[in-house]
Amino acid sequence: MEFYLKASLKTSADPAAGKEDIEKIMAEAENTILSKGAPAGEGAKIKSWSLGEKSIDIELTSGRYVRVHDAIMRLKKALAEPLGKAHKIGIRGLEAEVFTISVPADHDLKNKKIPYVKSVDFNDGTLLLTLDVGEAEMRNQVPDRILTLVEDKMEQGDYGAKAEHWNLLWESEDREFRYSEDPTEDMLKQGWLKRGAGRGQWIHGPVTTRLFRVFEQIVVDEILAPLGYDEMIFPKMVMWDIWKHSGHAKGIYPEMYYVCPPKTRDPEYWEDVMDYYKVTHEVPVEMLKEKIGDPIGGMCYAQCPPSWGFFQGETIANESLPITIFDRSGTSHRYESGGIHGIERVDEFHRIELVWLGTQEQVVETTKQLQDRYMHIFNDILDLKWRKAWVTPWFMAQEGIAGVAADEVTGTTDYEAPLPYRGPEGEWLEFQNVSINGEKYPNGFNVKSQSGEKLWSGCSGVGLERWTAVFLAQHGLDPENWPAEVQKRFGKMPKQVKFL
Numbered sequence: 001m002e003f004y005l006k007a008s009l010k011t012s013a014d015p016a017a018g019k020e021d022i023e024k025i026m027a028e029a030e031n032t033i034l035s036k037g038a039p040a041g042e043g044a045k046i047k048s049w050s051l052g053e054k055s056i057d058i059e060l061t062s063g064r065y066v067r068v069h070d071a072i073m074r075l076k077k078a079l080a081e082p083l084g085k086a087h088k089i090g091i092r093g094l095e096a097e098v099f100t101i102s103v104p105a106d107h108d109l110k111n112k113k114i115p116y117v118k119s120v121d122f123n124d125g126t127l128l129l130t131l132d133v134g135e136a137e138m139r140n141q142v143p144d145r146i147l148t149l150v151e152d153k154m155e156q157g158d159y160g161a162k163a164e165h166w167n168l169l170w171e172s173e174d175r176e177f178r179y180s181e182d183p184t185e186d187m188l189k190q191g192w193l194k195r196g197a198g199r200g201q202w203i204h205g206p207v208t209t210r211l212f213r214v215f216e217q218i219v220v221d222e223i224l225a226p227l228g229y230d231e232m233i234f235p236k237m238v239m240w241d242i243w244k245h246s247g248h249a250k251g252i253y254p255e256m257y258y259v260c261p262p263k264t265r266d267p268e269y270w271e272d273v274m275d276y277y278k279v280t281h282e283v284p285v286e287m288l289k290e291k292i293g294d295p296i297g298g299m300c301y302a303q304c305p306p307s308w309g310f311f312q313g314e315t316i317a318n319e320s321l322p323i324t325i326f327d328r329s330g331t332s333h334r335y336e337s338g339g340i341h342g343i344e345r346v347d348e349f350h351r352i353e354l355v356w357l358g359t360q361e362q363v364v365e366t367t368k369q370l371q372d373r374y375m376h377i378f379n380d381i382l383d384l385k386w387r388k389a390w391v392t393p394w395f396m397a398q399e400g401i402a403g404v405a406a407d408e409v410t411g412t413t414d415y416e417a418p419l420p421y422r423g424p425e426g427e428w429l430e431f432q433n434v435s436i437n438g439e440k441y442p443n444g445f446n447v448k449s450q451s452g453e454k455l456w457s458g459c460s461g462v463g464l465e466r467w468t469a470v471f472l473a474q475h476g477l478d479p480e481n482w483p484a485e486v487q488k489r490f491g492k493m494p495k496q497v498k499f500l
């Protein structure tokens with residue numbers, strides 16, 4: 001990997017007068033300023049330099065250390081002093097005439113439209129990136145981010161097919177299933193729910209709503225109350241700034257639902273739209289496009305990120321740690337893969353999101369307590385066949401990164417269950433997860449602890465559609481066949497709306 005820069009330092013007058021000083025600085029630069037901070041011999045190198053009428057023209061190369069754009073700044077600083085003092089020659093600015101990065105690669109880049117990259121040429125195992133950057137971009141590390149982006153693409157194989165990591169952790173003993181229908185089909189037949197007007201959207205009647213609330217109450221009674229989780233309300237319209245701090249801004253775009261405000265509340269401004277509708281009974285979507293503002297962010301996606309706004313920039317007293325909170329205040333929205341799925345994969349879903357933060361050992365301990373409670377719920381109350389697997393952390397997958405986290409403590413445990421109607425080889429369904437997210441969010445949102453110890457956090461998403469899909473797929477729709485505790489909590493079947 002090599003950086004190359006052909007730059008010219010613009011001077012206020014002919015630099016020839018300072019030739020001697022310049023020569024001295026150039027001669028020793030590689031052993032001093034251009035190698036500071038680099039392992040021996042790995043600093044930046046001066047390939048050539050010459051004096052123009054009103055410029056000092058320099059060619060630099062470098063590897064990963066003292067990259068050419070940092071090197072040229074150091075040279076500029078070292079030259080400015082003597083030229084200014086002794087010869088009254090000022091350095092007016094810096095122009096990058098040629099800036100290239102060559103990266104070893106086994107294939108060409110699919111998407112070549114990268115900001116500040118003029119061209120991408122692939123030949124015999126090397127990608128040559130030609131950049132178009134100015135002093136400002138060089139100062140705020142744009143070339144470094146371009147290199148990181150390209151190296152990540154090389155690593156991911158550049159086609160975004162994230163190799164999902166999966167390691168079995170635990171599996172419950174087998175159960176025979178007395179039901180093998182598709183519960184969504186059955187629920188539609190029984191009128192328990194109806195498809196909403198939106199893509200992947202459902203309207204839940206009294207029965208499935210009651211079931212959601214029964215599951216929610218089990219989580220409250222068996223986990224949240226005994227373990228002391230406090231309920232909070234996290235925002236459900238998520239601003240870009242939140243997703244910049246959480247990392248979602250790196251990759252959420254294909255799957256989020258965008259939110260745009262009106263350009264103004266002034267009714268006059270909207271009169272033509274309203275008139276158009278009143279006359280045509282069609283919503284003039286084309287007209288709307290001109291009248292709404294830019295997207296300010298999107299609908300709730302991961303549910304926990306906006307909670308960090310509550311802690312952002314704060315130092316938390318030791319006595320308040322570990323913090324254990326949860327939110328169930330609204331829906332999550334994802335533009336899921338096409339095709340009509342049952343209630344197990346929807347665009348609008350209902351989740352209880354648990355979040356906990358504290359020192360590393362507090363977070364690890366809290367996670368273990370949570371895992372034990374879930375074990376009890378799925379084995380002793382919901383009577384499920386299920387398993388747990390160690391997978392690519394959800395926050396990496398949502399940033400388009402595959403693999404697993406650096407240490408084997410940080411990561412996501414997926415809870416999965418078979419849906420009998422999919423058959424013995426059918427894909428199991430992830431119905432919830434538990435994650436130790438390490439330092440990611442306290443760092444991302446600049447949250448400190450009184451003791452100065454690194455803060456860690458974890459989160460767990462309980463998907464109510466998923467719990468319902470798994471529970472009904474395994475136990476069927478007849479409450480007579482449900483585990484006793486669920487039957488008791490469910491009570492008498494709510495009266496059904498009768499459609500003629």
Ligand SMILES: Nc1ncnc2c1ncn2[C@@H]1O[C@H](COS(=O)(=O)NC(=O)[C@@H](N)CO)[C@@H](O)[C@H]1O
Pocket residue numbers: 301302303304334336343344345346347349351353394430431432433459460461462463464465466
């Ligand atoms: N499209 C969907 N339809 C129904 N439930 C979903 C959908 N996407 C996610 N969920 C539920 O939300 C849970 C967590 O989603 S996740 O993306 O895996 N993880 C996160 O977002 C974490 N912030 C924990 O919530 C899933 O296990 C599942 O129960």
Ligand SMILES: [Zn+2]
Pocket residue numbers: 302303304305353459460461
């Ligand atoms: Zn979360």
